[in-house]
Amino acid sequence: MGNHSDGVKAHTSAVVTSQEASQERFPDPGLPPHAPRLTDVDSKKAKGAERQVVLLFVISILGSLLFWVGYFGIEVSGNFYDVMNPEPNKMLRLQNLLMGLGVAFAMFGIGIGIVHWARSLMPDHEMVEERHAVTSEEDRAEAQEIMETIIEETGIKRRPLLRNTLIGSVILAPLTFVTLFRDLGPADPSVLKYTMWDEGVRLVRDPSGTPIKAADVTLGSAYHVLPETLSTLTHENGYLEEKAKSVVLLMRLDPSELNVSEGREDWNVDGIIAYSKVCTHVGCPIALYEQRTHHLLCPCHQSTFDAANECEVVFGPAGHALPQLPIRVDSEGYLVSQSDFHEPVGPGYWERAKHVKEMAGEA
Amino acid sequence: MSHSLQSDYKAKTTTGRIAHYVDQRVGVSGIVKEFGRKIFPDHWSFMFGEVALYSLVILILSGTFLTFFFNPTMVSVTYDGSYVPMKGVDMSGAYASALDISFDVRGGLLMRQIHHWAALMFMMAMTVHMLRVFFTGAFRRPRELNWVVGATLMIVGILAGFTGYSLPDDVLSGNGLRIIDGIFKSIPLIGTYISLFFFGGEFPGSAIISRLYSLHIMVIPAILLLLVAIHMFMVVIHKHTQYPGPGRTENNVVGFPVGPVYAAKAGGFFFIVFGIIALLSATFTINALWNYGPYDPSPVQAGTQPDWYVGFGDGALRLWPGVWPFPWEFEFLGGTWVLSVLLPFALMAGSVIMAMVFWPWIERWVTKDNRVHNVLDRPRNAPFRTGVGVAGIIGYATLMIAASSDLIATHFHVSLNDVAYALRASFLVGPLIGFYITQRICLALQRKDRELVLHGIETGNVVQLPHGEFIEVHKPVDEYRRYALVDFESPAPLPAQPNKKGKVNPIEKIRAGLSKIWFEDRVVAVTPAELEAAHHDHHSDNAVEGSVSASLEK
Ligand code: HEM
C-alpha cells in the first residue's frame, strides 16, 4: 500500500512541534462507556461466581487443616541424615512439605477468593477524582509567615552570640556519642603483620594435624597446611583469627621449574614451596592447585597465581603475589618454617606498604 | 463550646453505632472520608510495589518467629542436636541454633525457608518496581523525592539481606564476611580501622554475629519501616500516576475506589504473595546450611553463589583486572591504594547507584522540563530514556552474570579467562548496543502507532475492488483507542539558551548538545489534520477506510 507516511524525523522533514501540536490535538473523548460484565447482567453467572468464591474460601480452610495434619499428624523423631536410618529424614521432608502446602493453600484460597470476588461481584465502574496541588499558594504563604513569626519571636537573628554558641554546642554534643564507638575494636593495624609462623614451627596437615616429612611431599602433590602451634589455641583465645591468617599451601615442583628471586634461594626444600593460602584479592582461601600448569586458583573471583613464578598474579583481580613462607627441614626430617612470612598475608590495606618495609627491617 | 462537644447522635445501624463509638474517641471519620473512596488507578505494572510491601510484612513476621529460637552468639559449643553429620562438632552457638531451627523446631525449617524466599522476593519486587517507575517516567515532578526514598530502600534492602545471610555463621556466610573485610580494607586511610572496629579486632573475631544481629533485626528493619512509611505517605499525597488514555488527564485520577474494590484486590493480593512464598518454601530448599558446616577459614566450596541481589557487587569484583595492564595496587602518598577492589565498588557499583539516585535531576536538566507529570509515558514514547534504562539493565546483568563466571566456564567448557574477557567487553559495549537497539525499537513502535491511527488495524480480509485491484481491509481504531495512541508529547531538541546576561555558558552548551542527542530522532503524534489528509489520500485512490471499510465488513 504505497505511500504510508512514516514517522516524521524532526531534522529531516517539516514537523509539527509540540506547541503547534497542542493547538491541533485530538480532543479527549472522555472515559469509554462502561461495558457490563456477564455477572452484571446475568444473575445466574453472578451466583456462579459467588459459588466459586465460596469454594476458594473452603480450599483455604482445607489448607489450614492440611497444615495441622503435617504438624501433629506426622511423627518425626530420631536423628537426621543418619546413613543407617533414613526414615526420620523422609518424615521431616514430608512434614515440611505438608505444612508448606497447607500454608500455601490457606493463603491462595483467601487471596484468590477475595480477588475473584472483587473482580466479578464488586462494581467495576471506573471513577474519576480531581487532583489538587500538594499545597495551595495561600497555605504556603501562610506557613511561611508563621515560620517567620516563630523565628522572629525567638530573637535568634538579633542575638548572634546566642545563635553561635547554640550551633557550637549542638555540633559538639553528638560527637561525644560518636566517641563512644571507639571501643568497638582495637586500633592498631600492626596486628595484621604477624601470624603464628615462627622459627622452627612444624607444618602439619589440615585438618588431621600430622606433621609432614619432606619425603612425603611427592612431585606434583599439594597439601593444605597449618602451623603445629595452632592446636594450642581455643575458640576463646583466637583460634579462628590465627587460622584465618596462617593457612598455607604446600606444593612440590621440579626445582628446575622454579623461578627463584634473589634472597629467597633457601626458602624452598628441593622444590617444596609453601605459600599463604589467603587470597590477596579480598581474602578467600585459595583451594585449587592445577598441577600441570602450576597455577593456583581462588574460587571466589578466579584470581590465578603461578606457583612456579613465586605466586605472581597471572590473571584475575588480585593485586599482588601470595606471600611465601620460608621453610626448611628439622633434625627429625619434618618440614618447619624458618620464620614468619616476610610480608602481611591477605588483601591489601592502607598500611600494607609501610608494614612491608618495617618487616623487611625486622627480618 | 462545651455544648457542641456533647453529641446526642444515635446511629441506627450496628455499623453506625460502632463507627460512632470509635469516632467519638479517636476521630476516624475524617480518615474514612479521606481514604474510604479514594481513587487508585489499576494496572498490572502497579503491582510490584505491592509485592515488595507484602514481602516485607512476611519478612517481619517470619523473622520475628526466628528470633525466638536463634541464638546470635559466637561462643563455641559442641553440637548435640539431631543432625547426625555434625554431632560432636565444635561450632558457634549461632550455627548450632540455626541447625536446631532447621531440625529440632517443628516448622522451623519452613519458617527459615519462608524468611529467605521472602527476602529474595522482596528484592526482586523492589527491582522490578523501580524499573517500572523508571521506564514510565513516574519519577518526574512532583515525585523526585519519592524516587530517592525508593532508591535508598533498595540499598538498605541489600544491607538487610546481607546481614541476614551472614547470621547463621556457616562456611558461606563467614566467607561472605571475609570478602566484606577485604573490601573495607581497600578503603584509603581509614579502611583498616573500619575493618578492625567492625569485627572487634581481626577477622572473624567473636563479636560480629551479635553486632550483625542488632543491625539485622533492629536497626535495618527500623530504617526500612520508616522509609516505607515515608514512601507510602508520599504516594498518598501525590496520588498515584496513571497511564495516558481517554478521560485521563494531568488533573484527575481514574480508577477504582479504595473501598471496596481496590482494598479487596490489594488485600487479597497479600495472601496470594504469601501463598507463592509458602509454595516455594515447601518445595525448593534454599540455603541448606547444614551441608556447609560451621565457619572455618580454611575450606571453601567452589561454585557457591551469593544471594542474587549482591551478585552485581561480586561480579564487579571479578571483572576488574588486578595487575593488567599495570598493578592496580600501589603505594602512593604514604599508603597502599588497593584500586582493584576499591574501584569496582566506587566506580562501577557506586556510579551506577549515583546515576540512579540523581536521574530525575539529570533528565530535568537536559530536557528543561520542570512541569508536574501525573500521566505516565509509555516507554516507547520516551525512546532516549527507555534506551538508557535498557543500557543500565545490560550493565547490571553483565555484572550479575559475571558473578557466575566460573559456572559458565565449566558448563560451556570454555576457559575462565575467555569468559572474563568476554564479560569485560560486554560490560563496556553491551550497554551502548542495548541503548541503540532499544531506541530504534521505540521509534519503530511509535511509527507503528502512527500507522495504526492513520490507517487502522489490518483485518486480514483481502477484497477485490471493482477495477480489479486487491487490497486489505483496514478497520479504523475507535476514538478511545486513538486517543491513547496520540496523547503524548515529542519535544524537539532545545538549543542552548542564553542566560540573563545574554551569554551562552559552556555548561548550557553541553546541555544543548545532550538535548540534541536526546531528542534528535523523534516521532510525533498524529494530529487531526494528518488523519484527515490520510483519509483523503485513501479515498482518492479507493483505499478502504472509515465508512467504506464498515460497509465491506460483514
Ligand atoms: C524485619 C524484621 C526481620 C527480622 C526480625 C529478621 C530475623 C532474622 C533472623 C533471626 C535470622 C537468622 C535465622 C536463621 O537463618 O536461621 C535471619 C536470617 C536472615 N534474614 Fe532476616 N529478619 C528480618 C528482616 C529481614 C529482611 C528485611 C531481609 C532481607 C531483605 C532478611 C533476610 C534474611 C536472610 C537472607 C537470612 C538468612 C536466612 C537463612 O539462612 O536461611 N531479613 N533473619
Ligand code: FES
Ligand atoms: S578473594 Fe580470591 S579472587 Fe577474590
